[in-house]
Amino acid sequence: xxxxxxxxxxxxxxxxxxxxxxxxxxxxxxxxxxxxxxxxxxxxxxxxxxxxxxxxxxxxxxxxxxxxxxxxxxxxxxxxxxxxxxxxxxxxxxxxxxxxxxxxxxxxxxxxxxxxxxxxxxxxxxxxxxxxxxxxxxxxxxxxxxxxxxxxxxxxxxxxxxxxxxxxxxxxxxxxxxxxxxxxxxxxxxxxxxxxxxxxxxxxxxxxxxxxxxxxxxxxxxxxxxxxxxxxxxxxxxxxxxxxxxxxxxxxxxxxxxxxxxxxxxxxxxxxxxxxxxxxxxxxxxxxxxxxxxxxxxxxxxxxxxxxxxxxxxxxxxxxxxxxxxxxxxxxxx
Amino acid sequence: xxxxxxxxxxxxxxxxxxxxxxxxxxxxxxxxxxxxxxxxxxxxxxxxxxxxxxxxxxxxxxxxxxxxxxxxxxxxxxxxxxxxxxxxxxxxxxxxxxxxxxxxxxxxxxxxxxxxxxxxxxxxxxxxxxxxxxxxxxxxxxxxxxxxxxxxxxxxxxxxxx
Numbered sequence: 433x434x435x436x437x438x439x440x441x442x443x444x445x446x447x448x449x450x451x452x453x454x455x456x457x458x459x460x461x462x463x464x465x466x467x468x469x470x471x472x473x474x475x476x477x478x479x480x481x482x483x484x485x486x487x488x489x490x491x492x493x494x495x496x497x498x499x500x501x502x503x504x505x506x507x508x509x510x511x512x513x514x515x516x517x518x519x520x521x522x523x524x525x526x527x528x529x530x531x532x533x534x535x536x537x538x539x540x541x542x543x544x545x546x547x548x549x550x551x552x553x554x555x556x557x558x559x560x561x562x563x564x565x566x567x568x569x570x571x572x573x574x575x576x577x578x579x580x581x582x583x584x585x586x587x588x589x590x591x592x593x594x595x596x597x598x599x600x601x602x603x604x605x606x607x608x609x610x611x612x613x614x615x616x617x618x619x620x621x622x623x624x625x626x627x628x629x630x631x632x633x634x635x636x637x638x639x640x641x642x643x644x645x646x647x648x649x650x651x652x653x654x655x656x657x658x659x660x661x662x663x664x665x666x667x668x669x670x671x672x673x674x675x676x677x678x679x680x681x682x683x684x685x686x687x688x689x690x691x692x693x694x695x696x697x698x699x700x701x702x703x704x705x706x707x708x709x710x711x712x713x714x715x716x717x718x719x720x721x722x723x724x725x726x727x728x729x730x731x732x733x734x735x736x737x738x739x740x741x742x743x744x745x746x747x748x749x750x751x752x753x754x755x756x757x758x759x760x761x762x763x764x765x766x
Numbered sequence: 767x768x769x770x771x772x773x774x775x776x777x778x779x780x781x782x783x784x785x786x787x788x789x790x791x792x793x794x795x796x797x798x799x800x801x802x803x804x805x806x807x808x809x810x811x812x813x814x815x816x817x818x819x820x821x822x823x824x825x826x827x828x829x830x831x832x833x834x835x836x837x838x839x840x841x842x843x844x845x846x847x848x849x850x851x852x853x854x855x856x857x858x859x860x861x862x863x864x865x866x867x868x869x870x871x872x873x874x875x876x877x878x879x880x881x882x883x884x885x886x887x888x889x890x891x892x893x894x895x896x897x898x899x900x901x902x903x904x905x906x907x908x909x910x911x912x913x914x915x916x917x918x919x920x921x922x923x924x925x926x927x928x
Contacts, residue, residue, distance in 0.1 A: 545913075553913035555925075560912045567903070568915060575898050584902065601903045601918065623903055649910070691791030691804040695893050698802050702902065704895035708795045708802075712786040716793070 480527075485519035486510060489577040489626065493569060494519050497528040509566035511573050512621075512636050524548070524572050526565060530558070570638065574624055574702045580634070581627040581707075581714040584700040587620035587636075588612045589663045593670025594633045595743055596625045596722075598700040604677035604732060606642055610653075611736035613660035620663045624702075631717030632666035669722040671743045672697065675735075678728035683735045685727030690716075693724030776825070776846045776857035777818035783854075794854060800895040803852055808880070809888035812845040816855050822846060830885060837879045844876050845888030852892060 482503055483496030488511045495506055506528075529544040543561040545553040553564040574582035585598040586605035595612065599605050606622040613619045621636040628634060639652035655662045674696050675685065688696065694715040698704050701711045723746040729735045784795040792810040794803045805813055811829055820828065825846075826838035833841065849855035880887035904918035905911060909927045914920050917927035 552915065555912040557912075564913045564916065568913075571898075571902050571915070574902070602906060689789070689791055689804075689806070691788040691793055691806070692891055694786075694788055694793055695802055695804045695891055699893045699896060701896070702898050704802075705800050705897060708797065708800075708895065709784050712784055712793055712795055712802075716786050716788050719788070 483519070485517050485522060486514045487517040488512070488514040488569075488573045489580050491524070491573045491576045491578070492517050492519075492522050493572060494522040494525040495528065495565075496525065497530060499530045502528070502530070505562070506565075509562050509569060511566075511570050512638055513634075523576055524569075526552075526569070528561070528565065570623065571702075575706070577626075577703075579629055581711050582636075582702040583625040583627065583697050584623070584702065585625040585697075586622045587625045587633055588617035589620055589667050590617040590740055590743060591670075592667055593743060594620065594625075594667050595671045595673060595739055596633065596669055596697075597673050597675065598625070598697055599674070599676055600700070603675075604729075606640055607677075608675075608729075608732045608736065608739075610640055610642060610658060611732040612739065613655065613658050615736055615740060617660070617740065618663040619655040619658075619660055625669075625697075627669075627714050627718050628666060629714065629717075630666075631669065631714060631720060633669055633718070634666045635663040637662035669718050671739065671746060672719065672722055672724040673739055673742075674724070674726040675729045677732070678730070681728040681730045683727060683729040683738055685725035688724040688726050690719045690722075690724065693719050693722070696724070696726070774858060775818050775821050776816040776850070776855045778813050778816040778849075778855055779853065795895070796853065799853070801852070802893050802895055803854065804891040805849075805854075806886055806889045808841075808886045809845050809849065809890050812842055812888055813849055813854060816846065816849070816857075833879070833885070841876060841879055841885070841888065848888060848890045852890060854890075 480496040481500040485494040527546040586609040641650040782797040786793040792805040826842040830838035911922040921928035
């Protein structure tokens, strides 16, 4: 057992506690995306045992840690589509101060996570700290991506077009997405619809987080566990389904206009206040050929079939068809 | 109390607004209060013609020539009032006869008028643009947490979202 002093919150960036520095980083246990020898001398990594930088959707992020050999573990928290990058200019720098040691007073040294100089989390369980880091990195990417609009939504693709299911946390997006991919749809995301300047939706295929009924903890699943695959290329939006779970409800949605659909997506857009002009124009393009429907739903397993059916019936929708009553167009079996 | 001067004729606001035409409807983002509005075709037409030079009567004649003058005036009046309440139009408040009706009665009357004339009643939908924190995934009260940012409330106390 090794006793270490309790870590105090630093005035600026957190510093390593016990001399862990560049020398210890010279023999990393796991290969990293960026040369540590170079990165340690840039972007505030100096004096830290380990660190690397990556980019995701144009956002450059660095992570540094005060003990060597943790890069492999940290790779598991990186967002979809990440690539190594030079750490010379970073939009965000996370610092992980690893605890787990027994203190002189018998207590446990906690793990600390910082975003710049702000402490994000303090916990005695490393997996929980890593969960916080993973979620915060995704949030940073969603907020700061320079040429994308992130909408809080579940997304699947089928037949070359996407179903986008916007909604707040706990509205059942992941459950519905998991049912849709069981039916053969490609998985794009259970958290964000990533829209580019043309209005196409790109994959953001993080592991699916599903919560068992009545429990707090969510469990991550790979898309392969559902016998499905993740999408790889941007596709146009075919259907926007604004819905939430309501026990016993039947999914009988009503059609919304493109303007009201854009408004509904804007209400879940991460950068709506930061870049309203970009959000408006991107949503307009994204919904150009999309059907938008709204209504509560019952069990996801029952609704998933109907949603795919609606997606296919609206493929290549013409303005003539768009004027038909919704029931005429989508009644099952017709 | 200071008397607020409002233009006699309805005048559409132009500052601090971002406007996007979406298939005939107008999406308007008000930067000053972070509200986004969707104006349907009728509301959009009314808003576009509110240049301060036309009274409600003139607007009614211009926009809904096939309607009875009084019906058209009521339709435009309701549209202007809805826009005014959302600060998209500057004008004197609507006449008492218009605002005395309850919202439900007013909606019904306007909808009947519009449907009878084959026009769409002016509708304005509004949402408040979310802050980034609100739009992210978050956990409700009672869920375990390690950091305030995980909680919808922004508060993590004793490893539980407040």
